[in-house]
Amino acid sequence: MKFIHLADVHLGASPDRGSSWNGRREEEIWETFRRLIGEIRDHPVDLLFIAGDLFHRQPLLRELREVNALFQSIPDTRVYLIAGNHDYMRKDSLYRSFVWADNVYFFKEEHLTSVKDPVCDVTVYGFSFHHQEIERELLFGAVPEETDGLHILLAHGGDDRHVPMNYRNLSAAGFDYVACGHIHKPNMPARDQIRFSGALEPIDRNDTGPHGYVEGQIVRGRLRTRFVPFACRSYLDVTIETDEETTQHSIEEEMKEAIAQNGPDNLYRIFLTGMRPPELLLIPERLKSLGNITEVTDMTRPAYDLQALLRQYSGTLVGDYIRHFQEKGELSVVEEKALYYGLVALLETGRP
Amino acid sequence: MKIDKIMIRNFGKIHDKTLELGDGINVLYGENESGKTTIHTFLKGMFFGISRSRGRAAKKDVYSTYEPWENPAEYGGTMWFTQGDGSFRLTRNFEQNHQRFELVEEDGGRTWDDPEALAELLGEVSEAVYDNTVSVGQLKSVTGTDLVHELKNYIASYEGTGDTSLDLGRASQMLKMSRKGFQVQADRTRKELLKEQEKLDVGIDYLEKEIDSLSDKQRQIDEKKKSLRLGDSGGDVLERHIRGAKKKKTLTMLLFGAAAVLFVLMGLVLTDTRMKIGSAAVGVILLLIGIFRNQQLQKEIRRRRRMKEKWMAKNKKVRSDKGAVESAIQDKRRQIESVQVQREELEEQLREMLPEELEIDAINLAMETIEALSSDMSDQVGRQLHDRTSRILSEITNGKYRDVRFDEAFQMTVNTGDRMVPLEGLSRGTLEQIYFSLRMAAGELFLGPEPFPVILDDIFGMYDEERLSGVLRWLHQEKRQIIISTCSRRELDVLEKEQIPYRGLLL
Incomplete structure (x- = not known):
């Protein structure tokens, strides 16, 4: 079993307005996402986790169609999606009515739900933002079901105003892997267990350092993860x-x-x-x-x-x-x- | 404070030379190039050390200039001086690799190896104060107008800064220039951001216009829908009509069929042949009418069916058109919103302080601070400086000039007893006297209860004999040690003539 975990793609963002390369950056962010899907098409993985803020703001219909078409182009991969605080599911959000391709699963609720992957022995958990901020500890007391296989949680947040997280509790809760988004700098609160993939492309000048995604794989019965730099610029x-x-x-x-x-x-x-x-x-x-x-x-x-x-x-x-x-x-x-x-x-x- | 003795070990071209100084006036006499300036530099070095300049400037700094020709490792000497109740011996070696500082209290026997101890002993006399008040050098200007200018600069910077080497005007010029540079940059960046904002606004306008035209379309569709009259349940109404017609058809068929059968049967039953035929004929006619009517109704049903189909098709088209327009409007709205998000981000960026603006703030703060401190200093120094300068000038000229006045713009006038003369109208000799009075006044302002010696480096060259005796008489009655260096014998001659006690030191 192999998966890719990414987050905070922020499609539609256009950083560095007023500088000579603005505008180019907006397209580059899309291009890197397309490039990643292309990579998955050539070297399929089983699961693709997108831990929120795929879009920089409310997605447009054509944008959803574009993304959905990309997902359709990797039919061997199941895509699990949640909405983050930037592309939160507002009342009129297109996320609510959009019909995704068969290989895409979107977690619509603002509380934790789970779904069993149809192929791999993996149960995926997730929730979406319905508001711009969630100050309550939504993940407090969250535990995986007592079934076999891997239990993977998708979570967006991690600061005071966006689903505060206690990594020690989260680590003890028993999820095999927690794929986090929201913090743009890649980091790893618990080795091979809780990771922020960081933004796929840096979104503003404060997002310094390398950016990319996390790749996970079962090696000799153990889950191993590694960060893969993928952004076109740093x-x-x-x-x-x-x-x-x-x-x-x-x-x-x-x-x-x-x-x-x-x-x-x-x-x-x-x-x-x-x-x-x-x-x-x-x-x-x-x-x-x-x-x-x-x-x-x-x-x-x-x-x-x-x-x-x-x-x-x-x-x-x-x-x-x-x-x-x-x-x-x-x-x-x-x-x-x-x-x-x-x-x-x-x-x-x-x-x- | 009084300097009792100096022993120069190695300094510039001087080595192993001892000079003993007395109270009151000391005259250091020697030809040009005999080392007077060297002795002045040595004295200052003893008090404040000799710091090295950085980089290329080091090649021509004081340290290099006076580095001894022989025995450079012993670069310095010793000075004995009295301060308060104590006598001290100060030894220094300036050589950068063998630096030494030793201050010994000769009676008490205390020793210090930290220059800080000497600074404490000197109290308010810092190096800058020394340059401005203790050590008085020649005026550099050659011509009268330059001299007036120099004097004005002198008083302006002394009043505003307590330091005649500073130039507030040029300092402020420099700050303004830096500020201007940052301002240009900041304006450019802001303009760029505003241009971006405008672009986004144009985008929003465009999208709104598109929404407007879509709304027009929506209205047209609504109108069309209204023209279809029957509303959403139109399909049902038309269906009901069809069903009604069908019912009518069935009913007609039953009615006429039944009547026809009845008459035909009646015809069979009746015995009268005419009646029989008549009844059968009525039955047949009724049947024919029934069939005809049926056909009519069938036609109507077909018509109504067609009508319904046509209506349904129209209705469906209107509906799908309406849906398409509505979702297009919704999408445009979302696009506007997404542009607005970008616009907000821009606004945020515009609200933030640019790095250049931080620099501008800092420069403004520097300018304000300098101005405030300098104006404090003018307030403190100004009045007293005027009073004392006037008094000293009056004393050294035997009351010939009574009063020196400076106005806001540092225009100076001198009261000659019967009229006010602007600086420009005075002779060089008088200007030199005013300069001397200013320097002495400035010194007094700084020097507290225990006056520092005053060191006059060849400043009387332009004085005639009368002026010279006036100034020497004045110096004589000052309660402080005076060190005059000169390359002419005139000072010595006047002192002899006026019978003023002094100590002569020949170089």
């Missing part, structure tokens, strides 16, 4: 350390290298940290043009020794300025930046 965070020798050019070179190394197709967030020469004024928009860069966050500080400056300039405006900020205690990001902006301006424009 959002990556690149941190560049600066020092007192740094120049605009050296940062640009380092960025170019990092992008070349990590793949020019990926989407990058750049973080600059460390000390920098006080007289260096970075031009961030130049950095943004070096690749698919969503944002550049400059957290560098001018290489000033504040205590030494305070000592040196005590009794003058510069001293007062440093003291003014130091007396605030813990500085907010804006305050810290203000401290250095002011210092650079005062000290770098001074008469020698």
